[in-house]
Amino acid sequence: MAGLGLTETEDLLASVNIDRRYARRILYWIYKKGIMAFGEINDIPKSVLSALADRFSTGLSEPVSSVVSADGSVRYLFTTGKGLLHESVYIPEGKRQTVCISVQSGCRMGCRFCATGQKGWRGSLTAGEIVNQVVRLPQKVTHVVLMGMGEPGDNIDEVIKTLKVLTAEWGMAIGKTRVTVSTIGITPAVARLLGETECNITLSLYSPFPEERREAIPAETTWPYRETLDLLKTFRADRKRRFTVAYIMIQGKNDTDKHLEELIRMLSGTGIRVNLLPYHRPGTDGDSSADSETMMRFKHLLVTSGVGASVRKSRGQDIEAACGMLAAGRIKQT
Numbered sequence: 001m002a003g004l005g006l007t008e009t010e011d012l013l014a015s016v017n018i019d020r021r022y023a024r025r026i027l028y029w030i031y032k033k034g035i036m037a038f039g040e041i042n043d044i045p046k047s048v049l050s051a052l053a054d055r056f057s058t059g060l061s062e063p064v065s066s067v068v069s070a071d072g073s074v075r076y077l078f079t080t081g082k083g084l085l086h087e088s089v090y091i092p093e094g095k096r097q098t099v100c101i102s103v104q105s106g107c108r109m110g111c112r113f114c115a116t117g118q119k120g121w122r123g124s125l126t127a128g129e130i131v132n133q134v135v136r137l138p139q140k141v142t143h144v145v146l147m148g149m150g151e152p153g154d155n156i157d158e159v160i161k162t163l164k165v166l167t168a169e170w171g172m173a174i175g176k177t178r179v180t181v182s183t184i185g186i187t188p189a190v191a192r193l194l195g196e197t198e199c200n201i202t203l204s205l206y207s208p209f210p211e212e213r214r215e216a217i218p219a220e221t222t223w224p225y226r227e228t229l230d231l232l233k234t235f236r237a238d239r240k241r242r243f244t245v246a247y248i249m250i251q252g253k254n255d256t257d258k259h260l261e262e263l264i265r266m267l268s269g270t271g272i273r274v275n276l277l278p279y280h281r282p283g284t285d286g287d288s289s290a291d292s293e294t295m296m297r298f299k300h301l302l303v304t305s306g307v308g309a310s311v312r313k314s315r316g317q318d319i320e321a322a323c324g325m326l327a328a329g330r331i332k333q334t
Contacts, residue, residue, distance in 0.1 A: 001026065001027075001030055001057070002030055002031075002058060002059030002060050002128035002131055002135065003127030003129070003131055004127075005161070005168070005170075005171075006023060006024065006027060006168070006170045009023040010023040012056075016051065016055055018048060018051055022044055025041070025043060025044055026038075026044070028170070029041045030058050030059075030060065030135070031170075031171045032173075034135045034136055035060070036060055036061075036062075037053070038053045038056075059132070060135055061078070061079075061136065063078050063088075063136065064078065073091050073315045074090040075089050076088045076089070076133070078132065078133060080105075080126075082123065084129075085122070086125060086133075086149050086150075087102055087148060088102060088137075088148055089148065090139055090141075091315050096142055097143070098141070098144070099144055099145075100146075101130060101133040102148035102149035103125055103130055103146055103148070103154075103155045103159055103162075104122075104123065104124045104151065105121075105123050105124075105149065106119055106120050106123075107119075107121055107149060107150050108154055109151045109184055111204075111218075113216055113248055113250070116148075116149045116150070124150070124154070124158065125155065127158045127162045127165065130158065130162040131162055131172075133148075134172065135172070141174070143178045144174060144180070145179075145181075145182065146179075146180065146181045147180070147182040151183065152183050152189065153184070153186030153188075154189075156188075156192055156193075159181065160192065160193070160196055160197060163179060163181070163197045176198040176199055176241075177198075177199075180242075181193055181199055182202040182204060183202070183203060183204065183228075184203075184204045184217050184225075185204070185223050185228035186219065186223050187223045187227045190232075194235050198241060200243070200244070201232065201244070202243075202244040202245070203228055203229065204246045205246065206248060208262040208263050209259075209262065210224060212254065232272055242273065243271070243272045244274070245263075245272060246277060247263070247274055247276050247277065248277045249278065249279060249289060249294070249295055250287050251279075251287070251288050251290045251291070251294075253287065255294050264305045264307055267302075268305060268306050268307055271308075273307070273308035273309060273310070274302055274308070275311075276295050276299055276312065278290070278314050296311060299311050
């Protein structure tokens with residue numbers, strides 16, 4: 001049942017002659033309590049629970065393994081009934097407890113700077129399998145980012161179902177502004193995220209110059225980033241809804257004054273922020289991250305030009321859990 005909405009659950013119960021009024025309580029136990037079996041429910045008649053157990057499953061499963069970073073981050077490995085391996089990362093930081101979740105096993109986008117894309121695509125996850133990465137964590141979660149394995153725009157129907165479960169009062173009731181979707185910018189999917197959800201959106205840019213971006217993000221050929229950026233610029237968002245450009249900084253590739261000037265030119269006055277990320281090399285491409293001095297200089301000049309900017313602190317690098325490093329390799333149980 002994990003992944004279903006309230007109306008869908010009501011209809012499912014009605015189809016097997018179970019009263020619709022139990023739907024809300026069942027979803028409470030699945031999404032807020034994370035039950036593995038219907039027998040764990042204590043406020044629904046046993047006859048109803050027995051009928052549920054005969055016909056359905058909760059759809060939740062434990063991670064198969066995990067590993068803990070020196071900085072407290074935890075990398076979890078999950079699998080589906082079809083054997084699709086996927087990972088999530090729990091990132092504690094003071095009162096903020098974030099989980100970075102996956103929407104696919106592997107990825108079809110083939111971005112040069114991402115280990116996930118270099119391992120190929122094995123399949124998309126269902127909304128239930130995506131939500132499971134949040135529900136079955138042993139830790140409390142305050143923020144969710146869809147920035148793990150896979151491209152949300154390549155699995156948009158299930159991603160939108162997931163976002164509804166995460167934010168609805170009958171679901172996990174996480175604040176809409178505490179959920180962020182990261183995408184390389186599949187334009188039709190971004191349009192749906194804007195129109196059908198109220199979550200934050202992050203555009204993975206790499207370079208403001210299309211010809212450079214195309215070399216690193218092949219999808220630029222089909223979905224030019226400027227189309228997505230135009231959607232974000234013109235959309236009348238709630239003041240609390242945040243649009244961001246994620247900018248992975250690679251030494252000598254996209255960290256020059258020319259790149260900085262173009263970022264300032266295209267983002268000034270838009271309200272769109274820039275999140276500067278260190279580069280975590282997925283293979284042996286010879287590239288390295290821009291140094292901290294360059295990243296802080298970028299941030300300073302962006303901010304003084306009126307463009308909100310931040311430098312993301314690398315987390316979980318020692319367990320290959322930092323941005324761009326997830327590839328669903330086997331990890332030891334802790």
